[in-house]
Amino acid sequence: MEKIWLAFAAALAIGLPALATAWAQSRIGAAGAGTLAEKPELSATIIILVAIPETMVILGFVVAAMILLMI
Amino acid sequence: MPAIDSARQLGALQLEPEIEALGAEAGDALKSLMLSDEELSEHFFYAEFKEKIAELLKIWPAIDVRESYLAPLPVIDIVAAKVDEHLKLGREWQREEEDLRAEEVNLRRYQDLLPALESLLGDVGEENGLLAVIGVTFNSREMVTQLEKIFNRLCTGRFDILTAETAKGDLVGIIAVEPELAETIKRSLVDEQVPELTFPDAFADLKLPEKIRYLRKRMAEIGQQRQLLASRRETLARRWLPIYRRVDAWLDRQLAVLQATASVFETGHCFVIVGWIPENRLAELRQRFEEDFGGRIAVEKLDLLESDLERVPVALMNPLYFRPFEILTRLLPLPSYGSFDPTPFLGIFFPLFFGMILGDIGYGMLLVVLTLFLLAVPRREPWHDVARVLGVCAAYTILFGLLYGELFGDWGTAKLGLHPLLFERSEAIAPMLFFSLAVGVMHVLLGLLLGLYKAWRHRQPRKAMFKMLQIVVIVALVLMALIALYPEFEIGFGPILVLVVAAIPLMVLFGGMLAPLELLKSIGNIISYTRIMAIGLTSVLLAIIANRLGGMTGSLLAGILVAGMLHLFNLALGIFAPTVHALRLHYVEFFSKFFEGGGRRYTPLGGQKR
DSSP states (O other): OHHHHHHHHHHHHHHHHHHHHHHHHHHHHHHHHHHHHHOGGGHHHHHHHHHTTHHHHHHHHHHHHHHHHTO | OHHHHHHHHHTOOEEOOOGGGGOHHHHHHOEEOOOOHHHHHHHHHHHHHHHHHHHHHHHSOOOOOOOOOOOTGGGHHHHHHHHHHHHHHHHHHHHHHHHHHHHHHHHHHHHHHHHHHHHHHHHHOGGGSOEEEEEEEESOHHHHHHHHHHHHHHHTTOEEEEEEEOTTSOEEEEEEEOGGGHHHHHHHHHHTTOOBOOOOHHHHTSOHHHHHHHHHHHHHHHHHHHHHHHHHHHHHHHHHHHHHHHHHHHHHHHHHHHHHGGGEEEOSSOEEEOEEOOGGGHHHHHHHHHHHHTTOSOOOOOOOOGGGTTTOEEOOOOOTTTGGGHHHHTTSOOOOTTSOOSHHHHHHHHHHHHHHHHOOHHHHHHHHHHHHHHHHSOOOTTHHHHHHHHHHHHHHHHHHHHHHTOSTTTHHHHHHOOOOSSOOTTTOHHHHHHHHHHHHHHHHHHHHHHHHHHHHHTTOHHHHHHHHHHHHHHHHHHHHHHHHHOTTSOOOHHHHHHHHHHHHHHHHHHHOTTHHHHHHHHHHHHHGGGHHHHHHHHHHHHHHHHHHHHHHTSSHHHHHHHHHHHHHHHHHHHHHHHHHHHHHIIIIIIGGGTOOOOOEEOOOTTOOOO
């Protein structure tokens, strides 16, 4: 039973931040696409901005990994 | 003007258009240099000429031609007259080309329909007096059935509907009916919203077989006419493009000199030019003016004041190894004058993080191959710089692949007996996590040290103290974490805690009320480095999955294909993700501790010549 809860906790730890990251990146990506239509030279900056919310899912992954390893 | 032209040829002097650089008393004596009427009309003539050449270069094909060595000035009037003539011709040809293209697009619509209709004509037989009423694409067979019912009622069976499919799968048809019933049929087609086929005026009056012959003939003619136009354009371009390109480059230089006169000032007796030049090229400028003007132009070095610091142009000058990494620095605003050039730090740490994340001997070797390919293509910036950066990243990837014992994931371990020198990433998750955090602590502390040095150099004691306190607190927190994890360390937890508690109010004193937030932000920055573990782990797990799936196919060839494709996909991700995240760690976590942007770009007259 404990393993089920651990698995569920790990799934939540990665799933919820993944949803949050996806939502954030969708907004940034849409704004970035509009920016690039006017200023194509900002492509590298936009890629970095789109990558910034990935911190959430990465930290979620770390927590999920720690839960699964019972650290 | 000769002085500006001489400076332009040197390619080192950036003109300063603001008189404030000379001080308040100078501002009263100086006024902007006015161009003479002759120079003004020369300016307008050159600008107009350049626009015409630019329009001509857009109309003509961009073909590779020989370089011209013609001196433009003696023949400028002849070339100016020719450009008008060529522009007129070019615009006519362009209009003709557009008309032909529009006609071709229009006729192509019928190219599918008419052959399908032609196949129905034999069944109808126009010669026996029936008038063929042609309906355009039917939406569906049901529409045909519906029309048959309506026509049965109207024409009592004296009609025929024939349908055929075009090559694209559309349904077309012809309605054959007695001439006196044609109008009735046409009205009911309008009521049912089935449009008749209409043809361009050029062949609307022809019978259907003739329409098809005309269509084919006209398409061939259009093709030939377009080829003829293209050939005429290319012949003229081959002859005149070298001359126009040479004149265009010359006009650029002349216009640059004329525009630079806006930054020249004069008194009643002399002219004054204010500008910026790297210190190591000042002697070169003096020597050039001495040679060109025999001592009639004096070059004086002014003292750099604090008020000038915002205006000093900045150029990135790095050793050969770090120079390719300037493509990454250029994504940010230029550093302000007197602050740190972040390029060397990117040159050291970016490939290191890249290697830590990707860390696979096999992927590293593939990156080496890609690097060599990029270096082999004809020189096109920035691809050669990208190749050099990729090459360094590939070297670190191979190095960390050796440390992790990874060659295409666990293939090296399974088939070649490769063992990790450090730890195996897929199993040692906790050690990898602590390793990433340790890298984060080092990197952030380095950033804070650089920030501390910068604040000390700029005589900002409060900022320097704040940075130092941040360093002390972070080191103390790391020690506390170590003590918590490894109680066998004989370091007093109590004194360290007291140090942290005492440091926080001092941070508020030197850094303001938001100082604790800044500390939290630094701790968050350190935790962000765990992405090195997370993204690296996903890379190695994907590689392991690729090997497993390849093994499950049961066939060597299929296994190589499946595993190969997945490894290629992983490599593509492995180039993109480590690049973006390593850059993000630099731009957000590291540079925020010391980097100050807002530098003004160094753009010398005539372009930078080293």
